Amino acid sequence: MKEHSGTGAIRGEGAAGGIDAALRRFADTPAGPWLLVVVARGLLLFAAYCFGESRWRRT
DSSP states (O other): OOOOSOOHHHHHHHHSOOOHHHHHHHSSSSTTTHHHHHHHHHHHHHHHHHHHHHOOOOO
């Protein structure tokens, strides 16, 4: 049995791949293009929300 030291994330070991790997996994699914469209629209809507929140928020 392998003992884990807890430094796998720091050393880059394992299956972590970042946003590029996540989007490639979405693209490899049967509904890949549609999932990418949904993700892109969600990011655009979130950007618009953040812009509006920063522009018109009263502090």
